[in-house]
Amino acid sequence: MRHTPFYLFVVLLFVRPAYAQTTQPEKQTDSITRLFIQAMNGIRPDSAYQFLGEDMRKQYSPEKWQKTFHAGIQPMVPFKDLQFAGTKDGMNVYHVNSTIPLLLYAHLDARGKIDGFWFDNPNKATKPAKVLSDNPLKSRLDTIVEAAVRPYMQLSGSVGLSTGIRYNGQDYFYNYGTIRLGGDTLPDNHTIYEIGSITKTFTSTLLALAVVQKKVTLDQPITEFLPDSVAANPALKGITLKQLANHTAGFPKLPSNLDWTRPEQPYEHYDQAHLFRYMKTATLVSTPGKVYAYSNLGVGLLGVILERIYGMDYAALVSKYITGPQGMKHTGIAVYGKTAQGYDGTLRAAEMWDMNSVKSAGMLRSDAADLLKYATLQLEEGKDPLHQAITLAHQPTFNDGTTKIGLAWNYVQQQDDWIWHNGMTGGFRSYLVADTATHNAVVVLANSSNGTEVIGQQILIYLK
DSSP states (O other): OOOOOGGGOOOOOOOOOTTOOOOSOHHHHHHHHHHHHHHHHTTOHHHHHTTBOHHHHHHOOHHHHHHHIIIIIGGGOOOEEEEEEEEETTEEEEEEESSSEEEEEEEEOTTSOEEEEEEEOSSOBOSOSOOOBOOOOOSHHHHHHHHHHHHHHTBTTOOEEEEEEEETTEEEEEEEEOSSTTOOOOOOTTOBEEOGGGHHHHHHHHHHHHHHTTSOOTTSBGGGGSOHHHHTOGGGTTOBHHHHHTTOSOOOSSOTTOOOSSTTOTTTTOOHHHHHHHHHHOOOSSOTTTOOOOOHHHHHHHHHHHHHHHTSOHHHHHIIIIITTTTOTTOBSSOOSSBOOEEOTTOOEEOOOOOGGGGGGTOOEEOHHHHHHHHHHTTOOOSSHHHHHHHHHHSOOEEOSSOEESSSOEEETTEEEEEEEEEEOSSOEEEEEEETTTTEEEEEEESSSSOOHHHHHHHHHHHO
8 A cells, every 4th residue: 555654744535556557548647637736726626526536535525525625735736847757556657846846646447537646755765763853752742743744854865953833822842853964963943044035034024114114115116226227227117126025026036147157156156246237138037017936036136125225234134123123143144053054955065055145035044943933923913113014024915826925925825824935045944834813833944955844834734
């Protein structure tokens, strides 16, 4: 029997005997599978249910299917880049990208309905079972965390991990693995990691604060804040500050004039002169405001604009308005203390990124204690400028049915209470998810290339 690794938490829909054979051509299975995925990506569980065969419907009534879908599958959508990889034991096998890369297996019954459909992890565990941890395994929460994290730590490539959880008004911290490969030092809630693109939510908060302080409006053109020689580019005329923050400006993910001499540090020489030189002749990949296209370049430019608005560098802005008032002493660009060593997918030690002029897109570092403070801040209400800015940053600014986003903050579709962002650098992964209805939150930091999103989602689901 096949079993989905529990850390994926995508519920095992149906397990069929390994000796069963495909009864329909691969092409028909492929067609039905793609329609099924399309229904799930569109958050249409009723439509998806129509593709299930008799055997699966015996296991899943419409009501049970709805619960299974919303609890176990919906947090993983959209499923992207579905690629047929071949067949195995009569099953169609696909590569698909979700919050992490997955393998997808699908099989049809004699009537052309789905009687086998599940996800698996392409990176099987190869490490010994023993992993350092400070989890006491005494409470229900301890058990939930262990179930989510332990299988992850068994994956090839995993080194260390710290997670912070806000639950029923209390903070909890758990640590696994080591801060360096081959070492014996367990991380703790003050171990420093790169947080990558979670930085973008700090940048969007600063933009929202500038709006609260009446320095700007979200719909102001970016050309009002750029040098004349840059603003003269007609392609930039229709772009607003809001569109930089919600990835709808039309910029590519990266500029074309990065120096790839050292791929492990693609941004280190990308100073403001390089950025403005690119912007003078930049062309857009889509009409501003119409298409979501994730862009480090766009949020990096937003950070430069905020520096020009406030007359302060980005690190000072973050410290003055966010981390300083919140007592987040281990969050910033230059942070000192017990620091984890990051590792790439080959377990080669990775340098911490120097993102130079586009640092506002992903250069902050933090620890689990600070990042959980920041997550808890997203759950609070207040009338002071910072809390007003946070409320504004959460407000949806774009929704195409697949992607719903505020100012950098992402929403889980049809789960309007969940806001999240993840991060990825050369040797670190991070994830923050907050449930504004239950006031629970989870942050996960890891010093490896294995994605941490599923861990945070699984913990939050079980808390709810």
